[in-house]
Amino acid sequence: MDGTLLLSTLSAQFPGACGLKYRNESTCAIRGIRLNDGHLFPPEDGWLDRVYNIVFSKDNKRKSEDGPDNPAVKTKRMDKKCTDLIVLGLPWKSTEDDLRQYFSQFGDLLMVQVKKDLKSGQSKGFGFVRFQDYESQQKCLNLRHMIDGRWCDVRIPNSKGGSQHQVNSKVFVGRCTEDMTEDDLLTYFSKFGEVIDVFIPKPFRAFAFITFSDPDVAQSLCGEDHIVKNVSVHVSNALPKPVDKHNNSGNNSVNWDRQTTHLPIHSLSHNDSPPPTFFFSLSLSLPPSSFLF
DNA sequence: GTTGAGCGTT
Numbered sequence: 026m027d028g029t030l031l032l033s034t035l036s037a038q039f040p041g042a043c044g045l046k047y048r049n050e051s052t053c054a055i056r057g058i059r060l061n062d063g064h065l066f067p068p069e070d071g072w073l074d075r076v077y078n079i080v081f082s083k084d085n086k087r088k089s090e091d092g093p094d095n096p097a098v099k100t101k102r103m104d105k106k107c108t109d110l111i112v113l114g115l116p117w118k119s120t121e122d123d124l125r126q127y128f129s130q131f132g133d134l135l136m137v138q139v140k141k142d143l144k145s146g147q148s149k150g151f152g153f154v155r156f157q158d159y160e161s162q163q164k165c166l167n168l169r170h171m172i173d174g175r176w177c178d179v180r181i182p183n184s185k186g187g188s189q190h191q192v193n194s195k196v197f198v199g200r201c202t203e204d205m206t207e208d209d210l211l212t213y214f215s216k217f218g219e220v221i222d223v224f225i226p227k228p229f230r231a232f233a234f235i236t237f238s239d240p241d242v243a244q245s246l247c248g249e250d251h252i253v254k255n256v257s258v259h260v261s262n263a264l265p266k267p268v269d270k271h272n273n274s275g276n277n278s279v280n281w282d283r284q285t286t287h288l289p290i291h292s293l294s295h296n297d298s299p300p301p302t303f304f305f306s307l308s309l310s311l312p313p314s315s316f317l318f
Numbered sequence: 319g320t321t322g323a324g325c326g327t328t
Binding site: 109111113114117138140143149150151152153175180182183184 | 321322323324325327328
């Protein structure tokens with residue numbers, strides 16, 4: 026995935042797609058992906074772990090069955106505010122700089138704290154972060170984080186009470202066939218929003234999980250049938266997050282908890298090769314043909 | 319100088 030990408034591959038799944046763009050992390054500028062002879066070339070620093078938006082030559086984003094245009098989705102996401110997020114399980118040695126460095130991959134940070142003992146200065150092993158953008162926050166909340174050699178959890182702090190409506194951003198995809206790969210599902214479901222995780226249980230069990238960064242996107246797909254690789258799959262709500270595991274008896278025998286079977290997502294170590302996946306999302310805000318170089 | 323579920327000195 027770190028080589029070039031064929032435009033034909035892209036437009037096969039996204040008719041009308043004419044390129045890719047991304048936001049430069051340091052300059053915040055929108056950059057286009059170089060297109061030459063039908064090949065999309067990676068940025069100078071590689072694909073990295075960025076969000077790539079598909080650019081269309083004309084306005085043919087998702088053909089919604091439920092309305093000609095969907096401004097409701099856009100206005101709805103405007104009033105989503107970030108809250109502080111608690112980061113649990115930090116290594117004792119991790120500093121705020123370490124946290125900032127790690128979490129900035131998800132978006133701009135407004136605040137980073139590592140809670141320390143006042144006298145000794147020793148970290149208490151947890152901290153807080155706050156993102157500027159809600160999408161960054163959602164992305165973070167749905168992932169486990171490898172920070173300095175330890176798995177850390179990011180959650181909404183208890184002190185926030187129930188103010189933050191937590192809806193599920195993960196969907197269950199039933200009737201999958203064995204030849205469906207994670208890439209197939211990623212490519213297909215990225216049409217509807219940014220996909221941050223695809224999971225296919227092994228051995229084959231005819232279902233998969235797709236996690237979106239936006240829970241509303243996930244919810245909007247629930248109950249629908251979708252055609253993937255010429256097969257009708259059914260999308261429904263994944264069971265609520267694994268909160269308590271003591272109630273695993275009876276008919277709910279399937280274990281949805283896959284926290285420990287996640288693909289490696291993010292790591293602080295810099296000698297790793299870049300994550301092999303990159304994200305697509307439909308561009309909702311850019312004018313048509315805004316393919317910059 | 320140790321530790322590993324939790325919830326934020328100002």
